[in-house]
Every structure is written in structure tokens, then in C-alpha cells.
Amino acid sequence: MITVLSGGVGAARLLRxxxxxxxxxxxxxxxxxxxxxxxxxxxxxPDLDTILYTLAGLxxxxxxxxxxxxxxxxxxxxxxxxxxxxxxxxxRDLATHLYRSQRLADGATKTTVSAELARSLGVDVELLPVTxxxxxxxxxxxxxxxxxQEYFVRHHxxxxxxxxxxVGAPSARPSPAALSAIHDAERIVIAPSNPIISIDPILQxxxxxxxxxxxxxxxxxxxxxxxxVALKGPADRLLGELGHEVSCxxxxxxxxxxxxxxxxxxxxxxxxxxxxxxxxxxxxxxxIMGRADHDxxxxxxxxx
Amino acid sequence: MITVLSGGVGAARLLRxxxxxxxxxxxxxxxxxxxxxxxxxxxxxPDLDTILYTLAGLxxxxxxxxxxxxxxxxxxxxxxxxxxxxxxxxxRDLATHLYRSQRLADGATKTTVSAELARSLGVDVELLPVTxxxxxxxxxxxxxxxxxQEYFVRHHxxxxxxxxxxVGAPSARPSPAALSAIHDAERIVIAPSNPIISIDPILQxxxxxxxxxxxxxxxxxxxxxxxxVALKGPADRLLGELGHEVSCxxxxxxxxxxxxxxxxxxxxxxxxxxxxxxxxxxxxxxxIMGRADHDxxxxxxxxx
Numbered sequence: 001m002i003t004v005l006s007g008g009v010g011a012a013r014l015l016r017x018x019x020x021x022x023x024x025x026x027x028x029x030x031x032x033x034x035x036x037x038x039x040x041x042x043x044x045x046p047d048l049d050t051i052l053y054t055l056a057g058l059x060x061x062x063x064x065x066x067x068x069x070x071x072x073x074x075x076x077x078x079x080x081x082x083x084x085x086x087x088x089x090x091x092r093d094l095a096t097h098l099y100r101s102q103r104l105a106d107g108a109t110k111t112t113v114s115a116e117l118a119r120s121l122g123v124d125v126e127l128l129p130v131t132x133x134x135x136x137x138x139x140x141x142x143x144x145x146x147x148x149q150e151y152f153v154r155h156h157x158x159x160x161x162x163x164x165x166x167v168g169a170p171s172a173r174p175s176p177a178a179l180s181a182i183h184d185a186e187r188i189v190i191a192p193s194n195p196i197i198s199i200d201p202i203l204q205x206x207x208x209x210x211x212x213x214x215x216x217x218x219x220x221x222x223x224x225x226x227x228x229v230a231l232k233g234p235a236d237r238l239l240g241e242l243g244h245e246v247s248c249x250x251x252x253x254x255x256x257x258x259x260x261x262x263x264x265x266x267x268x269x270x271x272x273x274x275x276x277x278x279x280x281x282x283x284x285x286x287x288i289m290g291r292a293d294h295d296x297x298x299x300x301x302x303x304x
Numbered sequence: 305m306i307t308v309l310s311g312g313v314g315a316a317r318l319l320r321x322x323x324x325x326x327x328x329x330x331x332x333x334x335x336x337x338x339x340x341x342x343x344x345x346x347x348x349x350p351d352l353d354t355i356l357y358t359l360a361g362l363x364x365x366x367x368x369x370x371x372x373x374x375x376x377x378x379x380x381x382x383x384x385x386x387x388x389x390x391x392x393x394x395x396r397d398l399a400t401h402l403y404r405s406q407r408l409a410d411g412a413t414k415t416t417v418s419a420e421l422a423r424s425l426g427v428d429v430e431l432l433p434v435t436x437x438x439x440x441x442x443x444x445x446x447x448x449x450x451x452x453q454e455y456f457v458r459h460h461x462x463x464x465x466x467x468x469x470x471v472g473a474p475s476a477r478p479s480p481a482a483l484s485a486i487h488d489a490e491r492i493v494i495a496p497s498n499p500i501i502s503i504d505p506i507l508q509x510x511x512x513x514x515x516x517x518x519x520x521x522x523x524x525x526x527x528x529x530x531x532x533v534a535l536k537g538p539a540d541r542l543l544g545e546l547g548h549e550v551s552c553x554x555x556x557x558x559x560x561x562x563x564x565x566x567x568x569x570x571x572x573x574x575x576x577x578x579x580x581x582x583x584x585x586x587x588x589x590x591x592i593m594g595r596a597d598h599d600x601x602x603x604x605x606x607x608x
Contacts, residue, residue: 041345041405073375077399081424084406091395095381101345102388120385 002303003028003185005212007198008035008047009232010224011191012054014302015125017295018189019055021303028126028181030208032193033110034137034166034201035148039087040078042097043104046149047198048114048127049096056121061290067092086154111175128181130202133172137201138165148197157234161241164196169204174211182211189302190221192287194235195254196242203258212258220302221259222287223248227267231288249274263287263301306607307332307489309516311502312339312351313536314528314593315495316358318606319429321599322493323359325607332430332485334512336497337414338441338470338505339452343391344382346401347408350453351502352418352431353400360425365594371396390458415479432485434506437476441505442469452501461538465545468500473508478515486515493606494525496591498539499558500546507562516562524606525563526591527552531571535592553578567591567605 004015006029018027029051036045053059053067060066070090079085089097096117103113109132118127139151140163151157182188193199203209212219225248230236236246244250248264248271261281264271265288275282285301286294308319310333322331333355340349357363357371364370374394383389393401400421407417413436422431443455444467455461486492497503507513516523529552534540540550548554552568553575565585568575569592576586589605590598 038345038409039406040402041342041347041409042402043345071377073377073395074398074402077396078402081399081403081421083399083403091377092381094378094398095385095387098344098346098378098382099385099387102343105342105345117385 001026001028001185002187002189003030003181004189004191005029005193005199005202006031006047006051006191007193008032008050009054010193011047011198012051012059013289013295014189014191014222014298015051016054017289017299018302019125020292020295021299024299025186025303027124028128028185030128030130030178030181030202031114032198032201033129033131034135034169034197035152036135037087037147037149039084039089039149042089042094042101044087044089044097045100045110045114045129048110048117048129049093051125051127052096052114052117052121052123055118055123055125058121066090087149109175111177126177126181128175128178130178130208131172131175131205134168135172135201135205136167137197138167139163140165152234157237161238164200164238164242166201166204169201170206172205174205174207179207179211182208182215185215186218187303188212188215188219190219190255190259192222192224194224194230194233194238195251196235196238199255209258216257217260219259220261220263221252221255222263222298222302223251223265223268225251225268226265226287247271249278252278252280263298305330305332305489306491306493307334307485308493308495309333309497309503309506310335310351310355310495311497312336312354313358314497315351315502316355316363317593317599318493318495318526318602319355320358321593321603322606323429324596324599325603328603329490329607331428332432332489334432334434334482334485334506335418336502336505337433337435338439338473338501339456340439341391341451341453343388343393343453346393346398346405348391348393348401349404349414349418349433352414352421352433353397355429355431356400356418356421356425356427359422359427359429362425370394391453413479415481430481430485432482433479434482434512435476435479435509438472439476439505439509440471441501442471443467444469456538461541465542468504468542468546470505470508473505474510476509478509478511483511483515486512486519489519490522491607492516492519492523494523494559494563496526496528498528498534498537498542499555500539500542503559513562520561521564523563524565524567525556525559526567526602526606527555527569527572529555529572530569530591551575553582556582556584567602 114127142160414433418431446464
């Protein structure tokens with residue numbers, strides 16, 4: 001049994017690679033909810049949905065978000081009405097948000113709803129929101145204080161960030177299922193998700209970082225920075241703007257004593273010594289997913 | 305300037321007939337919100353939307369609800385997820401609900417949102433929700449206490465009703481615009497909507513019935529009961545189950561001293577004397593809308 005601390009795309013691909021591995025262990029994902037939002041009355045959980053759709057084989061690999069065979073009738077009608085349409089919600093995707101919003105209104109938790117959606121879509125990874133309480137990651141930027149999706153989608157993360165706050169984190173209660181998944185797992189994996197805005201909101205929920213630290217010997221992290229850049233998203237830029245070294249070492253220093261083993265890309269082999277000096281075990285492999293042989297190599301490195 | 309107290313389909317058709325009349329006066333509709341609901345996180349206002357769509361020429365006359373050229377992608381995906389799908393929401397219709405829900409979340413009132421939607425869809429009737437506070441019409445039935453849409457849509461109004469309550473009415477504040485529309489109008493029209501579940505929730509908002517009563521001489525009501533039956537919906541059955549005579553006279557007795565003039569169908573000419581005995585002026589004409597000549601005759605009777 002392994003547990004993966006997960007953001008969106010990078011985590012979804014790692015989870016898919018792990019599920020495809022020979023003798024894949026039962027897998028749970030403790031998922032970030034700091035970028036969840038309520039829009040048009042609907043509760044939207046981008047990271048949970050990205051994982052759900054990817055593991056169900058429904059994700060659109062071309063765009064990196066959204067669903068295959070998606071249609072856009074509602075959004076085009078909403079635009080005609082003059083509604084807010086910068087956050088693109090396809091018709092198929094909307095069904096997920098309608099389902100979740102109704103179930104939450106019924107009194108179900110995000111944890112319960114995630115399990116229901118996973119069952120409906122045939123996904124066998126347990127998707128565990130880190131908390132059922134509201135979190136909201138906000139950005140201090142050159143354009144003022146922005147919500148996650150304003151920063152990420154509306155401004156295409158092309159704005160200077162001077163600070164990140166996970167509103168709600170200090171008083172959030174970790175989900176018991178998420179904490180158990182960290183306590184019980186044979187191995188805990190930190191996905192190659194954005195350290196600052198995908199993983200850190202998970203770690204900021206009281207009790208979670210301590211639970212991970214207690215398992216340090218079994219914690220394997222995959223670097224999201226390869227040769228100084230993030231494959232996707234603003235992890236590299238954010239690390240630099242917030243004063244961290246933009247490398248796998250910078251990420252390692254960011255996580256500090258939570259991690260036992262680092263998995264870094266072959267392009268970063270030069271950093272192996274620096275990581276070992278800091279007391280980490282290190283595995284060097286390809287970390288660029290999407291090709292079956294790469295996926296298998298990375299999964300083997302993480303699982304071995 | 306005329307003001308029409310309005311439920312859904314019957315009111316929408318009357319408003320359309322009035323707008324098509326020669327020298328049509330400026331028109332405001334004071335609209336029932338007792339059957340509004342929140343479903344899947346979305347605020348849905350069936351009567352406002354039926355009027356909006358009908359006046360925009362977008363309504364589906366075949367079904368009596370919903371939009372022309374409607375598609376059902378979201379609903380079919382929601383069904384596949386195991387979501388609640390008994391209340392059918394088309395993709396085009398959903399855009400209206402997303403728009404409204406976001407604007408309400410922004411802090412706009414239903415009154416403001418209705419004006420925005422009317423403008424977007426080119427509707428020149430002012431749509432005035434009777435109140436911006438929540439109302440919720442509930443039914444005491446043989447199957448227990450049901451919400452409006454559970455009664456109307458889920459059970460196809462095929463269940464015995466022993467009582468109707470408009471929850472929220474005693475503490476609701478009438479919208480100032482709706483009250484003004486009653487005070488200022490040259491003529492106030494009570495649409496041939498369901499007296500018990502479309503018009504009465506309007507009248508139960510404190511101050512509204514009194515405002516109408518003060519204008520009694522200028523109040524013209526169109527009977528929704530023709531020869532003992534309602535053209536559409538459960539008005540006839542509800543009147544009978546709740547102890548009222550199922551005729552235009554029964555409806556007149558239900559409204560009492562709010563009305564000055566009754567417009568009844570030619571099929572009900574036999575009731576003219578009984579209504580005059582009760583102190584009403586009476587006009588007998590066709591009240592079955594949908595044909596241009598009928599619409600013109602009814603509009604003329606209401607406006608003359």
C-alpha cells in the first residue's frame with residue numbers, strides 16, 4: 001500500500017504510471033484542495049478532477065486539462081449571456097461539478113463525494129482530499145491579491161508573485177482518512193507537483209507535515225524541477241520569485257526533513273552529491289512521464 | 305403601463321399576447337419565486353425563466369418548458385455519474401442558471417439578475433421577482449411534505465394535496481420595484497396562472513395583497529379555469545382538493561376583493577351572472593392562447 005501526496009497533472013501522471021507498474025500496490029492519493037473554488041454556484045476541485053479523469057482514461061492529454069470528447073454548449077451560451085467564462089467548463093466536466101455540488105448540499109463530505117465519483121468512473125485509487133474543510137490558496141502579486149484560479153487561469157500565471165497564503169489552513173482539520181493513509185502506508189510518495197501551490201497546502205493542514213516527517217525513512221519525493229525548469233506550470237518561476245533555488249536541490253531544501261529519498265532526473269545527475277550531503281538517499285532516472293518506458297522506469301524507481 | 309402578476313406558462317403566454325397587441329403598453333411582470341430551487345448548487349427560477357424564454361422567442365412550445373434547440377449533454381453525463389436527474393436541465397438552460405448563481409454569489413439580487421438576463425435576451429418586459437428573499441412553496445401530500453419541484457416535476461403533480469405552505473412568506477420583504485409596479489400601473493392584471501401555487505405565493509408576501517386591493521378598480525384577472533378544467537397543470541385538481549369550487553367562480557371567490565374585473569372564457573358565459581352578483585365587472589372572450597387571433601382577442605379584453 002502506497003500513498004501519494006498529490007497536486008494535479010504531475011501527480012495524476014505519476015499515479016497512472018504507478019497503477020500501470022507490474023504488481024502495482026494498492027494506492028491512495030492525499031490530494032490538495034487549496035485550488036478548489038466555487039464558481040457559478042458549483043464547487044470545483046481541479047486537482048481531484050484531474051486525477052479522476054486521468055486515471056479513468058478520460059483526460060485530454062493534448063490540453064493537459066479537461067476531458068476527451070468534451071463539448072462546450074453551456075459555456076458558449078453563458079458567454080452569450082455575458083457571464084464569466086474565463087474558467088472553461090466543458091459540458092462533460094460540468095456534470096462532475098453538478099454531481100459534487102448537489103452531494104455537498106446533501107451533507108456529504110468531499111471525501112465521500114470523491115469516493116463516489118471514483119467508483120462511478122471505475123477509478124481504483126482512493127482519492128482522499130487532505131481536508132474536508134475549505135482551503136483557499138491566494139497569491140500576493142504585482143496585480144494585487146489573486147485567488148488561485150485568477151492567478152493560474154485568468155492571468156496564465158504570468159504575474160510576479162511576492163507571497164502565497166493558504167487561507168483556512170491553520171484551522172483546517174485533516175481528514176482522518178488522509179492521516180491514516182500517511183500513517184499506514186508502506187511508502188509515501190511526494191508527487192512531482194508544484195511544491196509551493198500543490199504540495200505545501202497539503203502540508204500546511206495541521207498534523208499532516210508531522211505525520212509525513214514521522215515516516216521520513218519511507219518518504220520518496222520526485223523532483224518537479226528538471227534541469228532548472230518545470231515541465232508544466234509555474235513551479236520554477238514561483239520557486240525563484242519566492243527566494244528558493246530553482247533546482248531539485250532547491251525543492252529538497254523546501255521540503256527539508258520530510259523526505260528520505262529523492263528521485264531526480266538524469267538531467268540532474270550533477271545534483272546527486274549535494275542531495276546526498278544533505279542526508280538524502282538519491283535515485284537518478286528519467287522523470288519525464290507520458291511514454292510507457294519512461295513511466296515504467298519512474299514507477300520502478302519510486303516503488304523499489 | 306400595466307403590471308401582470310405572473311406565474312409561469314400561462315403568464316408567459318399572456319405577456320406575449322399583450323406585447324403583440326397594437327399600441328402595447330409598457331409592461332412589468334411581478335413574478336412568483338415560490339417554486340425557485342437550488343439544485344446541484346444552482347439557483348433555478350422556473351417562472352422567471354419560462355417568461356424570459358417565452359418573451360425571447362426561445363421557449364419550446366412543444367413541451368411547454370425549456371428552450372428551443374436544447375441539448376442534453378450535461379444531464380446525460382450527470383446520469384452516468386449517478387447524479388439526480390429527475391429535474392431536467394438542458395445545456396442551454398444551464399447557462400442561465402450558472403449566470404444567475406454566479407451573479408447572486410457576487411451579491412446581486414434576483415431583481416438585478418432578472419434585468420440583466422432580460423437585457424441579454426432582448427426582452428422588453430420588466431421582470432420583477434415579488435421578493436429578493438427566499439420563498440419556498442411546500443405541499444402537504446399523501447406522500448409526505450414535498451418541495452414544489454418534487455410535487456410538480458418528480459411526482460408529476462399526481463398526488464393528493466391537503467395543504468400548501470409558502471415557507472418564508474411571513475418574513476419576506478416585497479421588492480420595492482414590485483410594489484411600485486403595483487402602485488403605479490394604470491392596470492394590474494392577474495395572469496391565468498395557478499391561483500394557489502403561482503399567484504397566492506406572490507400575494508402572501510407582506511404588503512402585496514394590500515397593494516393590489518387598493519388598486520381593485522384597476523385589477524383585471526383572467527380565469528385559469530375554463531369549463532371546469534385547467535388548460536395546463538394542476539390548478540383544477542388543487543382547487544378541488546383544497547375545498548374550492550373548480551370554476552371561474554371558485555377562483556373569483558379565492559381572490560375575493562382583490563379583483564375588479566374578471567375575464568372569463570366563452571365556455572364559461574353561464575357564470576357571468578354569478579360573478580356580477582359578487583360585484584365584479586365581467587368580460588367574456590376566448591382565453592385560450594396560442595393562436596394569433598385568440599391572443600389578440602384576449603389582449604384586447606384585458607387592455608380595453
